[in-house]
Amino acid sequence: MLLRFDSVVAGYGRGDILRGLDLDVPEQAVTCLVGPNGAGKSTALKTLSGLLKPRAGRILFEGDDIAGLSPARVLARGIVHVPQERSLFPLMTVWDNVLMGGHSMRDRGAVRRRAEALAERFPIVRERRNDRAGELSGGQQKVVEIARALMLRPKLILFDEPTMGLEPKTRHLIFETVARLHADGHTVLLVEQNARAGLAAADHGAVLDGGRVAIAGRGADLLADPRLGELYLGGSGPTANGSGGMNSPA
Amino acid sequence: MHLVVQACILGVLTGGVYALMASGLTLVFGVMRVINVAQGALVILSAYLSWALFTHFQVDPFLSVLIVAPLIFALGVGVQLVFIRSLRSEQAEELSLLITWALALGIEGVLGAVYETTYRATNTSYANSAWTIFGYQVSVVRAYAFGLCVAVLVLLYLLLARTRFGRSVRATVQNPSSALLLGVNADRVRALAFGIGVSTAAAAGAVYGVLYPFNPGSHYDLISRLLSIVVLGGLGSVAGAVAAALMMGVVEAVVAVEISPVWSSFSYFVVLVAILLLRPQGFFGARERTL
Ligand SMILES: Nc1ncnc2c1ncn2[C@@H]1O[C@H](COP(=O)(O)OP(=O)(O)O)[C@@H](O)[C@H]1O
Numbered sequence: 001m002l003l004r005f006d007s008v009v010a011g012y013g014r015g016d017i018l019r020g021l022d023l024d025v026p027e028q029a030v031t032c033l034v035g036p037n038g039a040g041k042s043t044a045l046k047t048l049s050g051l052l053k054p055r056a057g058r059i060l061f062e063g064d065d066i067a068g069l070s071p072a073r074v075l076a077r078g079i080v081h082v083p084q085e086r087s088l089f090p091l092m093t094v095w096d097n098v099l100m101g102g103h104s105m106r107d108r109g110a111v112r113r114r115a116e117a118l119a120e121r122f123p124i125v126r127e128r129r130n131d132r133a134g135e136l137s138g139g140q141q142k143v144v145e146i147a148r149a150l151m152l153r154p155k156l157i158l159f160d161e162p163t164m165g166l167e168p169k170t171r172h173l174i175f176e177t178v179a180r181l182h183a184d185g186h187t188v189l190l191v192e193q194n195a196r197a198g199l200a201a202a203d204h205g206a207v208l209d210g211g212r213v214a215i216a217g218r219g220a221d222l223l224a225d226p227r228l229g230e231l232y233l234g235g236s237g238p239t240a241n242g243s244g245g246m247n248s249p250a
Numbered sequence: 251m252h253l254v255v256q257a258c259i260l261g262v263l264t265g266g267v268y269a270l271m272a273s274g275l276t277l278v279f280g281v282m283r284v285i286n287v288a289q290g291a292l293v294i295l296s297a298y299l300s301w302a303l304f305t306h307f308q309v310d311p312f313l314s315v316l317i318v319a320p321l322i323f324a325l326g327v328g329v330q331l332v333f334i335r336s337l338r339s340e341q342a343e344e345l346s347l348l349i350t351w352a353l354a355l356g357i358e359g360v361l362g363a364v365y366e367t368t369y370r371a372t373n374t375s376y377a378n379s380a381w382t383i384f385g386y387q388v389s390v391v392r393a394y395a396f397g398l399c400v401a402v403l404v405l406l407y408l409l410l411a412r413t414r415f416g417r418s419v420r421a422t423v424q425n426p427s428s429a430l431l432l433g434v435n436a437d438r439v440r441a442l443a444f445g446i447g448v449s450t451a452a453a454a455g456a457v458y459g460v461l462y463p464f465n466p467g468s469h470y471d472l473i474s475r476l477l478s479i480v481v482l483g484g485l486g487s488v489a490g491a492v493a494a495a496l497m498m499g500v501v502e503a504v505v506a507v508e509i510s511p512v513w514s515s516f517s518y519f520v521v522l523v524a525i526l527l528l529r530p531q532g533f534f535g536a537r538e539r540t541l
């Protein structure tokens with residue numbers, strides 16, 4: 001197991017949001033964490049990447065407890081977090097944003113070579129290189145965020161609702177990018193509010209409810225599990241999750 | 251016409267000095283949302299240090315920058331690490347206002363105890379010299395002071411625009427949590443940015459005493475001007491602060507010769523209010539600024 005949350009408790013101010021979270025993330029697979037708005041999905045990722053200190057529990061990465069390390073330390077371990085909110089530096093150029101992804105690398109030449117390689121792989125980086133990142137559309141920004149996240153060749157990539165607010169076509173493109181990362185042997189922990197699309201794109205899944213994992217299993221099995229609908233939407237079934245529910249990339 | 255041009259020259263030279271003090275203030279705000287109301291007191295403290303070095307050791311005030319700025323940089327880093335960094339609560343912005351105001355009053359108190367309220371001025375041998383260029387009088391000390399401030403502003407620009415540290419400062423300004431996630435050491439960026447921000451006050455302060463007489467209470471007038479400049483320029487925008495400071499210098503100098511010196515400060519505040527009514531975000535609002 002590449003990553004394991006072991007009884008993790010975390011929250012903001014008074015009250016816990018994560019109440020003993022147990023979750024396994026196997027290597028070279030896409031694991032999808034789903035759950036209703038406010039379930040604590042983003043909190044789980046923030047606790048992992050060091051933005052939030054856990055109050056109890058362990059986070060084991062490659063066997064070591066990394067709970068409570070600073071974001072820089074977690075990054076150095078090979079975990080990169082693409083947060084839910086827009087995370088580009090809006091006034092910097094697309095190119096400088098991508099270079100910022102290699103901020104912790106000392107060798108400037110290596111940073112530039114890596115960025116050039118990613119520009120080949122993500123054409124938007126090449127095409128909009130000298131434009132301010134804030135001028136790109138939401139979907140284009142997400143792609144640049146993904147490219148930036150790959151600068152350090154991470155062992156684990158955390159995506160927090162990467163398709164939120166995007167139109168179906170762009171959402172499809174993001175899921176395709178995730179699938180390509182998977183095919184290239186990357187390990188991905190994906191958070192999705194849209195259970196159907198997320199689980200369809202994943203090998204493994206877990207449903208978060210009340211700060212704990214309620215059910216976990218193979219993505220396809222979870223999709224077919226009647227409990228998913230009960231937990232997730234109070235019994236109305238996963239496909240009832242707005243029009244977005246119908247937009248699985250399959 | 252001759253008088254107006256003469257006044258504009260004076261205004262630009264004066265504005266340049268204010269531009270430097272204000273750029274540090276707005277940089278600190280941009281990086282950590284702290285309004286350092288001790289910026290004016292640090293200018294006056296630096297003016298005293300430079301005056302003392304000149305009076306007791308005959309160190310030229312323009313050279314004393316090399317001593318005063320590092321001292322104030324260290325003081326700034328210390329204040330940030332000891333008092334401001336530990337503010338983690340939601341009220342960090344308000345509390346930091348109180349802390350920096352306490353620092354300003356503390357500096358005023360110490361200077362008052364040591365030097366009392368007598369006005370001082372650094373009278374160098376060239377204090378009253380002037381060049382005549384195309385028939386216009388240019389005061390030598392004002393030209394030197396302007397040159398020094400432009401040089402420091404250029405250094406500041408290069409630091410922010412061209413270096414790895416500068417990029418991490420800009421990243422922290424534009425998206426603090428994203429900068430953290432990319433491995434930027436936020437504590438280090440904040441402490442150094444605070445030190446750099448107050449050393450711009452030190453650089454300007456070292457030559458302040460050559461331009462104006464000062465006493466420990468002079469910081470009240472200074473900080474109100476500096477705050478108006480950074481608001482007019484757009485809080486957080488260094489380029490905006492420079493533009494606003496130059497505008498202030500020119501408006502005041504032109505009004506002083508064309509109408510009356512009595513109205514010069516007032517006229518600037520009229521222009522300030524008028525511009526802010528039209529553009530509440532200042533010259534460079536959060537959207538269009540580069541930094
Ligand atoms: N910075 C914060 N301060 C206080 N409460 C927060 C903060 N961020 C999130 N919360 C609360 O924590 C709970 C879980 O939020 P989050 O992890 O963002 O949920 P999800 O990502 O699953 O939608 C919500 O009730 C939310 O209001």
Ligand SMILES: [Mg+2]
Nearest residue numbers: 041042043084
């Ligand atoms: Mg969320």
